[in-house]
């Protein structure tokens with residue numbers, strides 16, 4: 001019980017950034033408490049004190065307060081993954097994971113994630129421009145995944161958890177995954193990881 005109280009994740013249920021962290025804590029069997037952190041709460045000075053950019057997710061783990069989903073994934077892997085498989089230590093293994101963490105914070109965020117937030121919540125972002133960013137990203141991923149079961153290794157890593165939410169939920173931003181069969185097969189493989197929990201779906205807008 002003490003363990004559960006000391007680990008807290010600030011997020012919301014539709015945040016793909018939050019989902020990747022919550023997912024990893026569940027897969028590692030780490031007890032935690034979720035603090036639902038909607039937009040109005042993110043505007044308070046109390047929240048700015050733990051997340052200067054006012055973004056979720058934020059993890060509190062004992063004395064540590066850490067913002068940024070990918071930083072949190074790295075921290076959790078280094079601290080709690082005794083198997084060492086979620087973040088390989090070899091130079092090439094670590095670099096392969098980093099490559100896809102960068103993609104998750106770059107093209108995935110500016111492509112499918114931006115299209116989804118613009119179309120679902122009318123938040124800033126141009127869905128047409130975001131869809132144009134998503135196309136070469138999905139083409140690259142589809143080609144890569146036609147020869148690889150997982151993104152960065154022969155087994156799941158935090159790279160898969162980081163990229164999964166906004167790629168799997170791309171249709172919620174009117175970006176179809178139909179032309180990308182290897183991406184769809186990877187999504188099914190990720191969802192088959194024992195203990196994996198899907199993010200709640202949102203309505204799919206009319207595809208252009």
Ligand SMILES: N[C@@H](CCC(=O)N[C@@H](CS)C(=O)NCC(=O)O)C(=O)O
Nearest residue numbers: 015017042054055056057068069070
């Ligand atoms: N680089 C950050 C980005 C996180 C992010 O964009 N979070 C969104 C929600 S999914 C957010 O909090 N945006 C600010 C807001 O909506 O007020 C991370 O990986 O954690």
